[in-house]
Amino acid sequence: MGAVAMDTTLKQTWGIYQVYIGKKLVMVASGVVLVLYIFGHLAGNLQIYMGPARLNAYAAFLHSHPGPLWIARTVMLAAVGLHGWSSFLLWLEKRRARPIGYVKKDDVPASYASRTMMWSGPILGAFVVFHILHLTTGSVPGLGFRESEQEQFFAYQNVVNGFQHPAVAIAYVVAIVLLSMHLYHGLWSMFQSVGISHRRYTPLLKRAAHVVAILVAAGYISIPLCVTIGLVK
Numbered sequence: 001m002g003a004v005a006m007d008t009t010l011k012q013t014w015g016i017y018q019v020y021i022g023k024k025l026v027m028v029a030s031g032v033v034l035v036l037y038i039f040g041h042l043a044g045n046l047q048i049y050m051g052p053a054r055l056n057a058y059a060a061f062l063h064s065h066p067g068p069l070w071i072a073r074t075v076m077l078a079a080v081g082l083h084g085w086s087s088f089l090l091w092l093e094k095r096r097a098r099p100i101g102y103v104k105k106d107d108v109p110a111s112y113a114s115r116t117m118m119w120s121g122p123i124l125g126a127f128v129v130f131h132i133l134h135l136t137t138g139s140v141p142g143l144g145f146r147e148s149e150q151e152q153f154f155a156y157q158n159v160v161n162g163f164q165h166p167a168v169a170i171a172y173v174v175a176i177v178l179l180s181m182h183l184y185h186g187l188w189s190m191f192q193s194v195g196i197s198h199r200r201y202t203p204l205l206k207r208a209a210h211v212v213a214i215l216v217a218a219g220y221i222s223i224p225l226c227v228t229i230g231l232v233k
Helices: 002-018 020-050 052-063 066-097 108-135 155-163 166-193 202-228
Strands: none
Touching: 020 052, 020 066, 020 166, 020 202, 052 066, 052 155, 066 108, 108 155, 108 166, 155 166, 155 202, 166 202
């Protein structure tokens, strides 16, 4: 009886996902998870301005709780997968429905961000993989990665060593610019995706999303910039 009920539930869930609005809802839900991760990750990264002891202690704290850490990583990776796959399927549906898109005038930032959502996503995904290999596993040769020793972590030193390489710093900045564009479009458009749209409030949502995206970009980009000019060393 339980197996039958579970099978029915799975079929209903898959049926909802197959329709256009279902994919939109998955996009919104996974996007919310990713936005929360972006904010949380930034809050952790900005502790670099409090000195090596603070950032290294933060890294040690995270690794001292492997269960919650891996749960967070799993949820984040699942959100990335669902977000990317749903985005691709929605793009295919739009292409099939109208091979030649509408010609319309829109505000330039929103229009440009919208057009770059498809290709900026895979680029960001590739950067995330590099970022993990660089600062989490230390698998990128030549970047001066220091392994942890007896519960001692060197997150601060690894960040500084990595961003002292101009190519790494530039790649990081480019990725964050793409992320901010992705974030800008996603923040205000998710309200439209769930049917919340009004000519009075939508412009306000766009402006708020613009401010948030700029602040997030400034926070992340400040780190390689400060390392490059020697303020963080």
